[in-house]
Amino acid sequence: MAYTKRSAPxxxxLATASRLFYIDGINGVGVDRILQEAEVTRATLYRHFAGKEALVVAYLEREDQMIRALWNEGLGHAVSPGHALEMAIEGIADDAYRHHTLGCPFIKAASEFPDPKSPVRQAINKHRAWFHAELRRLLVEAGRDDVDAKAETLAMLRDALMVGCFLDDPDVTRRTFVRNARWVADLR
Incomplete structure (x- = not known):
């Protein structure tokens, strides 16, 4: 994709801030460090973002877009609704195991922004609502019963997976997630 001169900075x-926020935490990274590592001026920051909070929201929206793209790409190869459910579970496990090895960016951001009315928490809630809806959709399409409870359980297992891959043995955590998620989704 070609970038215009205006969008490239x-x-x-945003890519620099996203990397730093994910690795060192949002509150652990100041604007000056972002500007220094991105090699841009303060004027460039404020030309594109109203401030650090707007940059944080953009970071979470970027994460959301990347996860949705991976989700859609992975499910695009499913040959049946049951297969789509299997692929979703494997995709979730793969994401935590390979891409989000330091935990979930949304959970990490939520721990730093406790106010449920903040724009940051609204971005987190939007992502989580999408994820829950996708799980429910897959479960319905696969003909499962009690889809709300199953979707909530799968989402909770994903949260545990994201934390577990960071804190514990990622191989054991991945296997445990897949085994339990398959059981919840009736993929025995």
Missing amino acids: RDHL
Whole structure:
């Protein structure tokens, strides 16, 4: 994808901030460090973002877009509703195991922004609502019963997976997630 001169600095700034926020925590990274590592001026930051909070929201929206793209790409190869459910479970496990090895960016951000009315928490809630809805959709399409309870359980297992891959043995955590998620989704 070609970037215009106007969007390239924004994308570079956002990519740099995203990396730093994920690795060192949002509150652990100051604007000056982001500007220094991105090699952009303060004016560039404020040309594209109203402030650090807006940059944090953009970071979470970027994460959301990347996860949705991976989700849609993975499910695009499913040959049946049951297969789509299996692929979703494997995709969730793969994401935690390979891409989000330091935990879930949304859980981490929520721990730093406890106010449920903040724009940051609204971005987190939007992502989580999408994820829950996708799980419910897959369960319905696969003909499962009690889809709300199963979707809530799968989402909770995903949260545990994201934390477990960071804190514990990722191989054991991945296997445990897949085994339990398959059981919840009636994929025995």
